[in-house]
Amino acid sequence: MAGKFLFITKDKKFLYDGKVREIKKELQDLDGVEIRFARPMIVYDLENVNLRYFVKNYGQLVVGDYTVLDLVDLLEENNFILFVDHKKKVIEVLVQDKGIITLPYSTLDFLRYLLAKTSRGVLLENATFDIIAEDQSSHIEPKHKLRFKIF
Numbered sequence: 001m002a003g004k005f006l007f008i009t010k011d012k013k014f015l016y017d018g019k020v021r022e023i024k025k026e027l028q029d030l031d032g033v034e035i036r037f038a039r040p041m042i043v044y045d046l047e048n049v050n051l052r053y054f055v056k057n058y059g060q061l062v063v064g065d066y067t068v069l070d071l072v073d074l075l076e077e078n079n080f081i082l083f084v085d086h087k088k089k090v091i092e093v094l095v096q097d098k099g100i101i102t103l104p105y106s107t108l109d110f111l112r113y114l115l116a117k118t119s120r121g122v123l124l125e126n127a128t129f130d131i132i133a134e135d136q137s138s139h140i141e142p143k144h145k146l147r148f149k150i151f
Contacts, residue, residue, distance in 0.1 A: 004033040005094065007081060007124055009040065014122055016094040020079040041084060041123035043116035051076075051117040058114075064103045068114070074098075075115075081122045082115065084108060 004017040006027070013023040015033075027033075051072060059069035066074070074080075079096040089105040103111070115123055 003100075005081075005083075006030070006033050006035045007038045007083065007122070008035065009038050009124065009127075014081055014124075016081050018097060020081055020094070020096045020122065036083065036124075037127045038083065038124035039127040041082065041115070041125045042112065043123060044112045045116035046113060049113075049117070051114075051119075054114050054117060063107050063110070065101070066103075071103075072114075072118070074101075075118050075121060079120060081124065084125045086126055 004015070006023070007014040007016070013027075015021045015023050015027070017033075055069055055072055059067060059072075061068045063071055074095065075082075075093075078098060081094045083092045083094065084090075084105075085092070091103040091105055091108060091111070093101045093103065095101065115121075
């Protein structure tokens with residue numbers, strides 16, 4: 001078991017303990033749980049480009065230990081939380097029942113386009129508590145929305 005992580009965003013909480021779950025009530029026991037403040041990851045959604053485009057044109061491109069094709073298969077077949085830690089310059093993908101994989105931070109720009117086309121998963125970037133509190137007091141609607149789909 002890789003560990004337990006609680007991701008707290010402005011309006012949602014997600015737990016990873018081998019499974020990916022949205023938490024709607026208070027957790028009673030936080031022993032051994034690493035708490036991470038987060039916000040929705042910014043992705044760039046291109047019109048007239050679908051996931052098949054990335055697989056066809058970049059399928060053999062290597063992203064860390066995975067080709068784009070392998071990464072797409074992993075992300076499309078499993079529930080996951082992808083977390084970008086800008087301070088540590090690391091991208092972690094916490095995959096349900098499969099553990100944690102790490103992707104190179106240098107691939108972030110490419111991943112922002114690719115991940116806009118995936119159909120499942122929680123995409124997060126690190127934030128501080130102050131940023132989350134500031135977002136709650138702001139009346140401006142963010143341009144990126146938190147998406148969460150579990151099948």
